[in-house]
Amino acid sequence: MLSGxxxxxxxxxxxxxSDARFIFRQWFDRESCTYxxxxxxxxxxxxxxxxxxxxxxxxxxxxxxxxxxxxxxxxNTHVHADHITGTGLLKKLLACTNVKSVISKESGAEADxxxxxxxxxxxxxxxxxxxxxPGHTNGCISxxxxxGRRVFTGDALLIRGCGRTDFQEGNSxxxxxxxxxxxxxxxxxxxxxxxxxxxxxxxxxxxxxxxxNPRLSKPxxxxxxxxxxLNLDYPKQIDVALPANRVCGLYNLPAALTEKYGDKLVAK
Amino acid sequence: MLSGxxxxxxxxxxxxxSDARFIFRQWFDRESCTYxxxxxxxxxxxxxxxxxxxxxxxxxxxxxxxxxxxxxxxxNTHVHADHITGTGLLKKLLACTNVKSVISKESGAEADxxxxxxxxxxxxxxxxxxxxxPGHTNGCISxxxxxGRRVFTGDALLIRGCGRTDFQEGNSxxxxxxxxxxxxxxxxxxxxxxxxxxxxxxxxxxxxxxxxNPRLSKPxxxxxxxxxxLNLDYPKQIDVALPANRVCGLYNLPAALTEKYGDKLVAK
Numbered sequence: 001m002l003s004g005x006x007x008x009x010x011x012x013x014x015x016x017x018s019d020a021r022f023i024f025r026q027w028f029d030r031e032s033c034t035y036x037x038x039x040x041x042x043x044x045x046x047x048x049x050x051x052x053x054x055x056x057x058x059x060x061x062x063x064x065x066x067x068x069x070x071x072x073x074x075x076n077t078h079v080h081a082d083h084i085t086g087t088g089l090l091k092k093l094l095a096c097t098n099v100k101s102v103i104s105k106e107s108g109a110e111a112d113x114x115x116x117x118x119x120x121x122x123x124x125x126x127x128x129x130x131x132x133x134p135g136h137t138n139g140c141i142s143x144x145x146x147x148g149r150r151v152f153t154g155d156a157l158l159i160r161g162c163g164r165t166d167f168q169e170g171n172s173x174x175x176x177x178x179x180x181x182x183x184x185x186x187x188x189x190x191x192x193x194x195x196x197x198x199x200x201x202x203x204x205x206x207x208x209x210x211x212x213n214p215r216l217s218k219p220x221x222x223x224x225x226x227x228x229x230l231n232l233d234y235p236k237q238i239d240v241a242l243p244a245n246r247v248c249g250l251y252n253l254p255a256a257l258t259e260k261y262g263d264k265l266v267a268k
Numbered sequence: 269m270l271s272g273x274x275x276x277x278x279x280x281x282x283x284x285x286s287d288a289r290f291i292f293r294q295w296f297d298r299e300s301c302t303y304x305x306x307x308x309x310x311x312x313x314x315x316x317x318x319x320x321x322x323x324x325x326x327x328x329x330x331x332x333x334x335x336x337x338x339x340x341x342x343x344n345t346h347v348h349a350d351h352i353t354g355t356g357l358l359k360k361l362l363a364c365t366n367v368k369s370v371i372s373k374e375s376g377a378e379a380d381x382x383x384x385x386x387x388x389x390x391x392x393x394x395x396x397x398x399x400x401x402p403g404h405t406n407g408c409i410s411x412x413x414x415x416g417r418r419v420f421t422g423d424a425l426l427i428r429g430c431g432r433t434d435f436q437e438g439n440s441x442x443x444x445x446x447x448x449x450x451x452x453x454x455x456x457x458x459x460x461x462x463x464x465x466x467x468x469x470x471x472x473x474x475x476x477x478x479x480x481n482p483r484l485s486k487p488x489x490x491x492x493x494x495x496x497x498l499n500l501d502y503p504k505q506i507d508v509a510l511p512a513n514r515v516c517g518l519y520n521l522p523a524a525l526t527e528k529y530g531d532k533l534v535a536k
Contacts (some may be wrong), residue, residue, distance in 0.1 A: 059468070189288065201295060
């Protein structure tokens with residue numbers, strides 16, 4: 001097991017990873033168990049953020065500044081029901097960099113840029129492909145970052161789970177078809193980065209989820225039965241989160257935030 | 269911004285990442301904010317786990333099984349004071365695979381294998397280098413995975429912080445020298461994976477911490493003053509965690525666990 005100082009040369013030869021082309025960060029909100037993602041082009045420093053949480057916008061903005069990045073887009077996978085998006089506040093905190101908010105055309109929410117399945121979003125020399133993955137909501141999209149073999153699935157596909165389909169425009173058959181045609185059609189080694197995890201898992205792969213997802217590895221009929229028998233509680237934050245998230249998270253904000261950022265929270 | 273279906277060829281050409289040589293997972297414990305890490309050789313499937321948490325040993329064991337890995341080592345960076353290690357329970361849950369526990373010789377804890385600075389741990393064709401980084405405790409070690417440009421720093425170096433030095437064998441000057449000589453001497457682009465984060469950050473880099481760590485970027489005298497004025501509470505779990513962690517987490521376990529795993533918890 002212990003081999004002194006051997007392996008040094010072999011190690012050095014293989015140590016340059018092609019991941020040096022891009023910057024990637026995964027951030028967690030312990031309150032709503034939401035994952036926020038940062039992707040950046042290591043050369044040009046252009047970057048984007050996916051699914052930020054308003055209470056943690058300062059943390060995210062600080063990270064962007066520490067890494068010397070130029071934030072180009074703040075993108076949401078859908079109109080979240082469990083937390084208020086940090087999109088609007090991040091735009092305000094990083095106002096000088098001309099950040100644009102992005103959401104799907106089908107979401108019905110306001111943003112600077114609307115996307116649909118098939119569109120591509122560029123940052124520096126990097127590209128993210130938009131895939132339409134409705135079912136949890138009508139406007140759900142997933143972002144595929146081929147250069148990093150990653151897919152950001154929002155609530156469409158979670159690690160060993162999936163988003164619920166019993167509110168907003170939820171439809172279990174639509175979700176099943178979305179995941180199968182748009183996510184499970186990616187190569188097995190693609191990393192799955194979801195919008196949430198409640199057990200402390202941070203990543204999965206397409207191959208793992210096709211095999212081990214206790215819902216989506218089942219035939220459609222069985223999946224529909226599972227989804228109609230979850231008996232979940234009414235989402236605690238939904239009545240606050242939905243109206244706020246339809247306008248980038250700048251509507252009826254929690255009192256602590258309006259007090260702190262009052263002058264920054266006037267418009268979109 | 270939207271460029272249709274372009275970039276496809278360039279994307280495919282650059283999509284094979286050298287990270288395919290190894291498997292890496294980061295897992296989180298929301299209770300103690302502990303990060304547990306899995307490293308595996310993608311070819312041979314030999315793997316190791318760093319700093320597991322006893323309450324989540326089942327989750328970790330399930331992940332190892334789902335990924336078809338052969339767990340070779342369960343390693344701790346030090347004798348933790350804030351949670352009970354999952355080492356012993358993981359060994360029991362995965363008994364058939366002959367897992368060995370690893371800790372530093374200087375820790376004073378029991379384990380199957382003792383390591384010291386300069387030693388190397390092999391799993392498949394991969395190597396982890398042990399570096400001695402005392403200061404939070406005498407027995408603290410960091411694990412450097414050169415092929416993945418990663419260092420697992422335990423409590424020696426946290427993201428924009430560090431482990432406290434006011435209990436166990438804590439010594440701020442020793443910690444300062446450890447981080448500077450053993451971690452900050454690594455290339456700036458090496459990823460720093462700590463044992464904890466309390467703000468939802470998952471990773472940093474050596475370069476970032478050298479520049480932005482509010483404690484360790486300071487001169488020694490200033491660092492010592494900061495560390496002596498933290499006025500932290502007595503660690504809640506320390507009186508339960510220390511005796512348990514000196515024997516791989518199998519001593520005076522929480523009642524729920526002894527009831528559940530009674531017959532598996534007899535010996536180390």
